[in-house]
Amino acid sequence: DTAVSQTPKYLVTQMGNDKSIKCEQNLGHDTMYWYKQDSKKFLKIMFSYNNKELIINETVPNRFSPKSPDKAHLNLHINSLELGDSAVYFCASSRREGPAFFGQGTRLTVV
């Protein structure tokens, strides 16, 4: 009964490839997020969705495209992967107030 689950946990791929990370939450939350954690552990928001609608789209290359088919899912598709995309990507969800709960993270390595 995992609250926020994202797959895969590890992703190793070559430059130029396209990849997707899936995220699902069973908490009934309205808001879902994608965060990127760099090598210095800094967490930066990429996208925020509320009830399937994009609310926040930070300065993220167009190669990153989130998709929310329903309130419980927020997937992240990345085109033409670059070396600099290597990071840990976290999905999270929350209600309007209260904490966000995070998935286990996806460690993306681009070689």
Place this chain on the structure above:
Amino acid sequence: AQKITQTQPGMFVQEKEAVTLDCTYDTSDPSYGLFWYKQPSSGEMIFLIYQGSYDQQNATEGRYSLNFQKARKSANLVISASQLGDSAMYFCAMRGLSGAGSYQLTFGKGTKLSVIP
């Protein structure tokens, strides 16, 4: 705009002692929430404690307490009776409770806590 500052990149504490991790914030939101998360070496983000800006009392959760001083814009985490398993990165975060600010958590850079046996 929201900003979180954690000025301690690393901290050491003796096992069984208490430790305070500092966090200051800045926001234009009239009401907001403050959070602390723990990230052990295994990588997951674990929610520890929450404080609403309108709460009169400081939040507590087991060995964790949040020392909230609104006038000073600080939200320090106090861990009592430190255990070896407390060794981890600790992140302070905030979110507004209205408007666009309510749709993102802004994080500080984190403090790496090491508990010494």
